[in-house]
Amino acid sequence: MKQREVITPAEDDIPKSSGGNGSSAPLLGSLAEPTIFELSKPGRRAFSFRSTNIPEYSLDELVPPQHLPEKQLRLVEVSERDIVAHFTRLSMRQYGVDVGVYPLGSCTMKYNPKVCDTVASLSGLTNMHPASDPKLSQGWLKILLCLEEAICEITGMDSATLQPSAGASAELTGLLIMKAWHSSKTTGFFEKGRGYETRHKVLIPDSSHGTNPASVALSGYDIVTVPSNSKGLIDIEALKSLLGDDIAGIMLTNPNTLGLFEEEIAQIAEMVHEVGGLLYYDGANLNAILGVTRPGDMGFDIVHTNLHKTFATPHGGGGPGAAPLAVTSRLAPFLPGPRPYRLDNGSYGWTTPAQSIGRVHSWHGNALVVARAWAYILLNGPKGLKQVSQAAVLNANWLKKSLQDTYDVPYDNFCMHEFVLSCETLKKAKGLSALDVAKCLLQKGFHPPTIYFPLIVHEALMIEPTETESLETLKELSQALKDIARATPEEFGSAPSTTVVQRVDEVQAARSPLLTWDAVSNAAIGQDTRNA
Amino acid sequence: MLDFLGCESLDQLFDTVAEPLRFNGSLKLDKAYSEPDLLTKMTEISNENHTVDELVCFAGGGAYDHDIPAVTKALASRSEFVTAYTPYQPEVSQGILQALFEFQTFISRITGLDVANSSLYDGATALTEAVNMAASFTKRSVLFISDGINPAWREVLTTFTRGTSLTIVNFPLKDGITDWEASPPGYSESEQPPAGLVVGYPNYLGCLEELSVARKIATSLGAALIVAFDPIAMGILKTPGEWGGDIAVAEGQSLGIPLSFGGPYLGLIACKAQYMRYLPGRIVGQSKDVYGKKAYVTTLRAREQDIRREKASSNICTNQTLMAITAAIQLSWLGTVGFKELALRCAAAAKYTKQLLLNIHGVEPMVSSPTFREFALKVPLDPELLLERLIGEGFLGGIPLGKEGILIALTEKRTRGEIDAFAQAFEKALKR
Ligand SMILES: Cc1ncc(COP(=O)(O)O)c(C=O)c1O
Numbered sequence: 001m002k003q004r005e006v007i008t009p010a011e012d013d014i015p016k017s018s019g020g021n022g023s024s025a026p027l028l029g030s031l032a033e034p035t036i037f038e039l040s041k042p043g044r045r046a047f048s049f050r051s052t053n054i055p056e057y058s059l060d061e062l063v064p065p066q067h068l069p070e071k072q073l074r075l076v077e078v079s080e081r082d083i084v085a086h087f088t089r090l091s092m093r094q095y096g097v098d099v100g101v102y103p104l105g106s107c108t109m110k111y112n113p114k115v116c117d118t119v120a121s122l123s124g125l126t127n128m129h130p131a132s133d134p135k136l137s138q139g140w141l142k143i144l145l146c147l148e149e150a151i152c153e154i155t156g157m158d159s160a161t162l163q164p165s166a167g168a169s170a171e172l173t174g175l176l177i178m179k180a181w182h183s184s185k186t187t188g189f190f191e192k193g194r195g196y197e198t199r200h201k202v203l204i205p206d207s208s209h210g211t212n213p214a215s216v217a218l219s220g221y222d223i224v225t226v227p228s229n230s231k232g233l234i235d236i237e238a239l240k241s242l243l244g245d246d247i248a249g250i251m252l253t254n255p256n257t258l259g260l261f262e263e264e265i266a267q268i269a270e271m272v273h274e275v276g277g278l279l280y281y282d283g284a285n286l287n288a289i290l291g292v293t294r295p296g297d298m299g300f301d302i303v304h305t306n307l308h309k310t311f312a313t314p315h316g317g318g319g320p321g322a323a324p325l326a327v328t329s330r331l332a333p334f335l336p337g338p339r340p341y342r343l344d345n346g347s348y349g350w351t352t353p354a355q356s357i358g359r360v361h362s363w364h365g366n367a368l369v370v371a372r373a374w375a376y377i378l379l380n381g382p383k384g385l386k387q388v389s390q391a392a393v394l395n396a397n398w399l400k401k402s403l404q405d406t407y408d409v410p411y412d413n414f415c416m417h418e419f420v421l422s423c424e425t426l427k428k429a430k431g432l433s434a435l436d437v438a439k440c441l442l443q444k445g446f447h448p449p450t451i452y453f454p455l456i457v458h459e460a461l462m463i464e465p466t467e468t469e470s471l472e473t474l475k476e477l478s479q480a481l482k483d484i485a486r487a488t489p490e491e492f493g494s495a496p497s498t499t500v501v502q503r504v505d506e507v508q509a510a511r512s513p514l515l516t517w518d519a520v521s522n523a524a525i526g527q528d529t530r531n532a
Numbered sequence: 533m534l535d536f537l538g539c540e541s542l543d544q545l546f547d548t549v550a551e552p553l554r555f556n557g558s559l560k561l562d563k564a565y566s567e568p569d570l571l572t573k574m575t576e577i578s579n580e581n582h583t584v585d586e587l588v589c590f591a592g593g594g595a596y597d598h599d600i601p602a603v604t605k606a607l608a609s610r611s612e613f614v615t616a617y618t619p620y621q622p623e624v625s626q627g628i629l630q631a632l633f634e635f636q637t638f639i640s641r642i643t644g645l646d647v648a649n650s651s652l653y654d655g656a657t658a659l660t661e662a663v664n665m666a667a668s669f670t671k672r673s674v675l676f677i678s679d680g681i682n683p684a685w686r687e688v689l690t691t692f693t694r695g696t697s698l699t700i701v702n703f704p705l706k707d708g709i710t711d712w713e714a715s716p717p718g719y720s721e722s723e724q725p726p727a728g729l730v731v732g733y734p735n736y737l738g739c740l741e742e743l744s745v746a747r748k749i750a751t752s753l754g755a756a757l758i759v760a761f762d763p764i765a766m767g768i769l770k771t772p773g774e775w776g777g778d779i780a781v782a783e784g785q786s787l788g789i790p791l792s793f794g795g796p797y798l799g800l801i802a803c804k805a806q807y808m809r810y811l812p813g814r815i816v817g818q819s820k821d822v823y824g825k826k827a828y829v830t831t832l833r834a835r836e837q838d839i840r841r842e843k844a845s846s847n848i849c850t851n852q853t854l855m856a857i858t859a860a861i862q863l864s865w866l867g868t869v870g871f872k873e874l875a876l877r878c879a880a881a882a883k884y885t886k887q888l889l890l891n892i893h894g895v896e897p898m899v900s901s902p903t904f905r906e907f908a909l910k911v912p913l914d915p916e917l918l919l920e921r922l923i924g925e926g927f928l929g930g931i932p933l934g935k936e937g938i939l940i941a942l943t944e945k946r947t948r949g950e951i952d953a954f955a956q957a958f959e960k961a962l963k964r
Contacts, residue, residue: 032825032826033626033630035630035633035634035637036634036860036864037634037637044867045867045869045870046601046603046864046865046866046867046870047601047865047866047867047869047870047873047874048601049599049870049873049874049877049944050599050944050945050947051947052877052881052944052946052947052948053947053948053949054877054880054881054884054946054947054948054951055880055884055948056880057876057879057880057883059768059876061883062768062876062879062880062883063740063768063769063879063902063904064740064902066742066744067740067769067770067902068768068769068770069768069769069770069771069774070770070774071774072868073641073642073644073766073767073771073868073871073872074641074868075638075641075642075863075864075866075867075868075871076863076864076867076868077867077868077869078864078867080603080865082864083603083607083861083864083865084603084606084607086864087607087610087631087857087861087864088607088610090626090627090628090630090631091607091610091612091613091627092612092627093626093627093630094612094613094616094624094625094626094627094628095612095616095621095624095625096611096612096613096614096615096616097615097616098611098612098614098615099612099615102617104617104620107617109617111615112615113567115567115570115571117609117614118571119570119571119574121609122574122575122578123578123583123585124575124577124578124579124580124581124583125578125581125792125793126790126791126792127583127584127585127790127791128581128583128584128791128792128793129584129589129591129595129597129791129793129928130595130791130792130793130794130795131591131593131595131931132581132582132591132793132928133919133920133923135923136581136582136587136923136928137581137582137793138580138581139577139578139579139580139581140581140793142577142580143577150561153559153560153561154559154561156555165653165654165657165795165796165850165852166653166848166849166850166851167849167850168837168847168848168849168850169653169657169847169848171847172692172695172847173691175695176691176692176694176695179694179695209838210836210837210838210839210840210841210844210849211837211838211847211849213837213841213842214837214840214841214842214844214846214847215847216842217842217843217844217847218664218692218695218696218846218847219694219695220694220695220696220697221695223842260548261546261548261549263548263549263550265553266550266552266553290559291555291558291559292546292549292554292555293546293549293553293554293555294555297553297555298553306850308850314611314614314615315615315616315617315618315850316613316614316616316852316853316854316855317613317614317616317617317618317619317625317628317631317632317853317854317857318616318617318618318619318628318650318651318814318850318851318852318853318854319651319653319796319850319851319852319853319854319855320653320795320796320850320851320852320853320854320855321850322795322796336691357691357694358687358688358690358691359656359684359687359688359691360688360691360692361653361654361656361657361688361794361795362594362654362655362656362657362682362684362685362688362783362794362795362797363594363595363654363684363793363794363795363797364793364794364795365794365795366653366795366796367792367793367794367795367796368792368793368795368796369795369796371574375570375574377561378561378562378564378565378570378573379564379565379567379570380564381561381562381563381564381565382558382559382560382561382563383558383563383564384564385559385561386559390542390545393542393545393546394533394534394537394542394545395533397537397545398533398536398537401536401537402536413548414544414545414546414547414548438621439623442621442623442624447621447624448621450620453838471533496623499623499624500623500626501622501623501626501821501825501826501827502623502821502822502823502825503623503821503822504622504623504819504820504821504827504828504829505819505820505821505822505827505829506819506829506831506833508819508820509817509818509819509829509831510817510831510832510833510834513647513808513815513817513831513832514817514818514819515633515636515640515647515648515808515815515816515817515818515831516633516636516637516640516641516646516647516648517633517634517637518637518640518641519646519647520818
């Protein structure tokens with residue numbers, strides 16, 4: 001064998017359950033939790049494989065010599081106890097919705113019923129290979145199709161794909177469908193470089209989410225920004241002047257990212273359709289409109305919604321999500337395939353639309369997220385879903401009104417599920433910035449709102465309390481925000497002081513990036529620790 | 533609350549939604565289920581699936597039936613991880629940030645490359661992002677890709693690069709290994725050189741590509757070498773980094789994530805330091821807080837969509853963090869020794885199975901190149917029919933390859949008893 005054996009044999013006399021490094025001090029914030037790499041001790045093991053009785057082969061019998069590594073790959077040597085202690089401690093250095101209110105605007109951080117987790121862990125769902133024949137996966141096909149139908153009903157659309165893994169992926173998918181549609185009008189089929197030169201612009205409002213322009217850029221369309229008016233809504237006159245036969249479409253969020261409903265949406269839809277453009281609805285967040293109004297009825301052609309916001313998938317620290325993309329029937333032939341469908345005999349199969357733009361996921365999308373969302377819809381029913389939106393909007397308006405004398409309210413109207421405040425006056429008066437407000441909220445044990453977004457509001461605090469917070473919680477949050485507005489510069493400048501770390505130096509992190517533990521230890525000792 | 537707002541009804545809050553746009557009916561959805569009723573219904577539906585608990589799984593193709601230890605499931609379902617958002621506020625997100633930092637370290641080690649991000653959606657989108665990276669890095673718009681890349685991934689790449697005017701040039705396989713000397717139709721040398729070469733390791737047919745050849749060609753063309761690898765294979769094979777790869781991508785499902793009918797899975801991406809500022813998605817770095825205490829934070833943020841908007845290197849926002857944490861836990865559990873042992877077990881099971889099946893009359897290797905844990909067989913029967921007969925015998929026999937082959941995958945979970953029975957059923961199915 002070519003390889004040097006440098007691994008310490010297992011500590012045979014020490015049970016796998018032993019390990020750990022004693023104190024729980026990291027919880028108290030006085031100490032950092034070491035990395036798993038620092039906890040590594042030669043001889044410790046956690047793995048356990050089933051007995052298979054398969055004959056043993058030497059490494060040389062299994063791998064041709066030129067493919068054998070020259071150096072032994074090093075991961076860690078830790079016991080099960082070490083792993084449990086470490087990751088449990090890490091979890092205790094982490095805020096989540098289950099701990100408390102998480103009013104991050106545009107993110108819909110609501111409490112999600114635990115039964116949806118139970119559904120997503122049913123072995124009949126988790127233990128299915130995605131390449132299984134439809135005869136084997138009737139249950140899954142049914143779930144996918146039922147969720148597709150429910151989303152179409154809620155959004156007022158005709159067909160949907162469940163493949164996009166998240167909102168951004170759905171946006172790009174929708175824009176490519178937009179492109180395929182326009183090319184089919186001019187050339188009869190979708191071919192790169194032909195047919196769509198005439199329509200090369202997509203309009204997006206200046207208040208849009210960052211993924212919108214990023215997706216438009218990737219779709220190959222040119223971006224034209226539509227300004228907002230003094231009410232925070234699309235400036236209709238400006239829009240009129242931008243419309244022409246070079247417009248492929250417009251991407252809108254409604255309620256927009258200021259939490260305001262685009263009152264003139266019907267007229268906007270008519271104007272865009274008039275010039276032959278399509279309307280894309282960024283429905284990442286449907287929390288305000290369930291059973292209240294539907295993008296399809298507003299005149300939209302393409303809608304995506306983030307199941308990881310409105311439909312009960314907790315955010316997992318950043319993902320996974322899933323974002324069904326729904327379209328009107330004229331665009332259905334372009335959807336990614338394969339798609340689930342119901343056969344005449346009531347069973348289910350897969351089909352790929354005639355002019356499909358092609359797959360956008362390795363398999364069928366984030367299926368477990370879809371199952372969870374369908375469970376959530378069933379749990380609520382049509383009445384419950386409408387109550388979700390009513391309560392979300394009521395909570396947001398209550399909180400907004402309670403704070404209107406303390407912070408600037410750039411757009412004063414009833415808001416939908418979220419609203420934007422500004423610290424501009426407080427910043428001028430005593431230097432209290434949106435960042436300071438966020439850090440003071442941390443100090444008081446609350447997760448802060450989204451800050452500095454949307455970009456059109458200075459010192460923005462974008463607040464989305466969601467329907468799952470009680471009036472008591474809203475009152476506490478409101479009081480906290482009022483107290484912060486009264487804080488002295490010394491007080492707010494030093495916040496937070498109660499968290500496990502204080503304000504983090506982001507400039508240093510970006511200037512000399514340390515992105516792995518090896519980079520950290522190399523920098524410290526000047527050598528490569530990646531391999532033995 | 534309504535009084536406080538000076539409202540008479542909840543409806544009044546929705547006054548900005550003009551009457552013609554109001555949805556006045558009731559959504560056509562089932563009426564609300566109670567929790568127990570919901571569980572009964574969902575359990576019934578899930579029981580209509582025939583899972584790998586019922587059928588012994590020899591199917592792979594990018595999704596593998598591994599054992600998942602209790603510790604991975606237990607820790608990855610802690611609600612502090614599950615119910616957090618993207619770590620925008622580092623002071624209260626050190627748990628997820630550190631777990632992701634450790635994940636990045638693990639991915640850097642198993643790829644042999646300098647840096648990794650904190651996850652992408654899946655293998656296919658990781659490939660797409662890697663190609664976009666190579667195109668921006670080299671400012672070129674041609675891609676050389678091996679036919680040995682998972683066909684679904686190639687389809688996703690084609691879909692998502694429709695907007696970026698990328699020209700994709702496909703290179704065929706010769707005996708299971710990419711033939712970079714071939715002259716693919718529709719491309720002539722006089723055209724722009726490629727931004728990158730994409731090759732699988734092992735490739736879709738399970739074969740070990742000669743990456744030194746791909747590296748040489750990439751170097752001579754000034755292109756990036758992008759390696760789509762199987763993370764489990766890294767326990768016994770040279771890493772993409774050791775082969776001189778510039779960017780490596782993978783499907784990380786094998787690292788503790790259940791089959792789940794295809795998702796959520798885990799897109800892995802890692803690269804050499806010089807590509808770092810082209811990496812898509814969230815990246816966690818170690819820094820210090822104002823008191824000098826070690827602290828983690830998302831960094832190199834100037835690449836991302838929320839800051840750069842249309843100039844961002846990628847549109848990704850939500851990623852697969854929880855799956856990345858799962859993988860970090862799983863890799864800790866495997867450790868140095870278990871990671872190698874796992875790879876050895878998969879390779880040994882594959883070798884044993886391949887030998888048994890090749891003893892069956894009429895079954896031949898589709899290609900003769902060496903393989904790792906997955907291999908392609910030529911069978912004397914329509915593969916769909918063969919697989920259907922195998923289902924009847926209790927086996928998920930593999931994935932069809934056209935009209936004459938099937939792709940078979942092994943994991944550490946398959947026992948000799950199961951494999952022997954599979955070979956018998958295989959023989960029987962062919963004879964019938
Ligand atoms: C309005 C809006 N659009 C788009 C997105 C992007 O969705 P995702 O993060 O799932 O890609 C988000 C969420 O972050 C959003 O709030």
